[in-house]
Amino acid sequence: MGTALMTWPRNDRVTEPESPRNDMSVMSTAMVTASYGPGGTQDAHVRRLRDLLRSAILRDGFPAGQLPGEPELMTSYGVTRAVVREALALLRREGLIDRRQGVGTHVVVHAVLARLAEAHGAADPRVDSVFNRRLRPRVLDRSTIPLPAIAAERLGAPPGVPCLRLEYVALLDEEPTALATNYVLFPEAERLLALPFDTDWYALLRDAGIGLGESEFVVGCAPADATNAPLLDVAEGAPLITIEQVIRDATGRAFDLAHIHTRGDRFLFVSRAVREHASGI
Amino acid sequence: MGTALMTWPRNDRVTEPESPRNDMSVMSTAMVTASYGPGGTQDAHVRRLRDLLRSAILRDGFPAGQLPGEPELMTSYGVTRAVVREALALLRREGLIDRRQGVGTHVVVHAVLARLAEAHGAADPRVDSVFNRRLRPRVLDRSTIPLPAIAAERLGAPPGVPCLRLEYVALLDEEPTALATNYVLFPEAERLLALPFDTDWYALLRDAGIGLGESEFVVGCAPADATNAPLLDVAEGAPLITIEQVIRDATGRAFDLAHIHTRGDRFLFVSRAVREHASGI
Known part of the structure; x- marks a missing residue:
């Protein structure tokens, strides 16, 4: 089969072409309105097109942020106008695009791709990295408190220590991208208190001469609510990436626990993993 | 200061103790209802308590899934009853806990912590890993189609190839945890079509003798909607982790693109990063 272009469904499991070759750009109505077969319901086609478009939107994949028009999307993906419209409606509801009569559909978010290793503070930030002193903190709280019980458990320190x-x-x-609550043990805390905090967390640690040996993330997601939506300038219910971070020094002693909420439309994390001993083949 | 237990706010930036030592378990009402100072508004206290409790809930940190009662939480975290109740109300709204009169508050989710390297398919799964053939797929579609344009760009292959x-x-x-749409190029696709798919993706690749050289994730989040909520058995609006994955073979050739949506209350990803050249100190 090689890399030959596919001009027609390959077997009887396929009922609807999705990405015809260029010379099929004028599809017949009969093809486009074909009944949904094993490829799925209309919902499935909407979902897949939405996922493909979302990926391109967040990766800045459309020139000048302008999405193709409905006819082009119908042709390129071999779907009906109803599928295109519903996929775009979902993306608009997510706040990723805007649609205007006569102007078309354009991207209204600008997401940053952050290398996970940089987000961990484990790799030196590249020149253009968001972790290269490009962030500015709006400090909400900088207090010395007794270490809360659950934080104590995560840090392996006694509850109640300062x-x-x-x-x-x-x-x-100047736009909010993440909200972080850090619980930092002493003596590191003392060094942080002595410094102004005016850029990113890892720059602060470096400026304070605090070595980072290891970082652990537990990554999940949660909806924004009344307690954090206004701070992040999102609607309640907006999905946020949640990161619980534990930072250890070079000896393995945990000294910082952070609960971080990150806007999903502002930050994407890129993670690469290489298999050392490739299996198979 | 060392590890001495802290018995009182350390300086004038602190107005409300949050985690008193054990022998302060009977706090005076005056302390608990102290006005909110630099430590933040009531919302801030709700948010921090919610974050701490959520972390423990998802990590299976409460014996028998039973949360402490309101008085204990008030004492342990030095917050008012209103703060405790609001934090628990938010966690209930997230679907993480249930509260019953006379029975108390208990955890109603069971999240799996998955090592990111295993989720990538780059590390051999540990015996107890969810990626050690513990998943079962409900196949929605298995069709040969022309490669969609945006997928083609991500894979570096011509659009329209099969x-x-x-x-x-x-x-x-038997509970839905993730929804994945894979676009697999030939010849790998041919091998996958020849096999039954009855466990996890990486087991399928191994069974097919397909080597994984490298995996890339772009991790974000998005709300569930009508196209995926029923498949994942969540409410529309529930936050989902989104993962766009590109898998390359040992030569660096990309052959698989996947759009994955994962339930945030079922799967958490654990990522560790070690700093090779510790800075500072």
Whole structure:
């Protein structure tokens, strides 16, 4: 089969072409309105087109942020106008695009792709990295408090010992992108208290001469609610990436626990993993 | 200061103790209802308590899934009853806990912690890993279709060449945890079509003798909507982790693109990063 272009469904499991070759750009109505077969319901076609478009939107994949028009999307993906419209409606509801009569459909978000290793603070930031002093913190709290019980368990420290609670909204180009609450043990806390905090967390640690040996993330997601939506400038219910981070020093001693909420439309994390001993083949 | 237990706010930036030592378990009402100072508004206290409790809930940190009662939480975290109740109300709204009069508050989710390297398919699964043939797929689509344009760009292949679209819901203990749409190029697709798909994706690749050289994730989040909520058995609006994955073979050639939506209350990803050249100190 090689890389030959596919001009027609390959077997009887296929009922609807989705990405015809260029010379099929004028599809017959009969093809486009074919009944949905094993390829799925209309919902399935909407979902797949939405996923493909979302990926391109967040990766800045459309020139000048302008999406193709409905006819082009219908042709390129071999779907009906109803499928195209519903996929675009979902993306608009997510706040990723805007549609205007006569102007078309354009991207209204600008997401940053952050290397996971940089987000961990484990790799030196590249020149253009968001972690290269491009963030600015709006500090919400900088208090010394007794270490809360659950934080104590995560840090392996006794509850009630003093810790620095440093809480801030990370702004990128003056727009909120993440909200972080850090619980930092002493003596590291003492060094942080002695310094101004005016850029990103890892720059602060470096400036304070605090070595980062290892970082652990537990990554999940949660909806924004009344307690964080206004701080992140999102609607309640907007999906946020949640990161619980534990930072250890070079000896393995945990000294910082952070609960971080990140806007899903502002930050994407890129993670690469290489298999050392490739299996198969 | 060392590890001495902290018995009182350390400086004037602190107005409310959050985690008193054990012998302060009977706090005076005056302390608990102290006005909110630099530590933040009531919302801030709700948010921090919610974050701490959520972390423990998802990590299976409460014995028998039973949360402490309101008085204990008030004492342990030095917050008012209103703060405790609001934090628990938010966690209930997220679907993480249930509260019953006379029975108390208990955890109603069971999240799996998955090592990111295993989720990538780059590390051999540990015996107890969810990626050790513990998942079962409900296949939604297994069709050969022309490669869609945006997928072609991500894979570096010409649009319109044949690809296998393999779409499934990954079930763990018969419960939906993730929804994945894979676009697999030939010749790998041919091998996958020849096999039954009855466990996890990486087991399928191994069974097919397909080597994984490298995996890339772009991790974000999105709300569930009508096209995927029923498949994942969540409400519309529920937050989902989105993963766009590109898998390359040992030569660096990309042959698989996947759009994955994962339930945030079922799957958490654990990522560790070690700093090779510790800075500072």
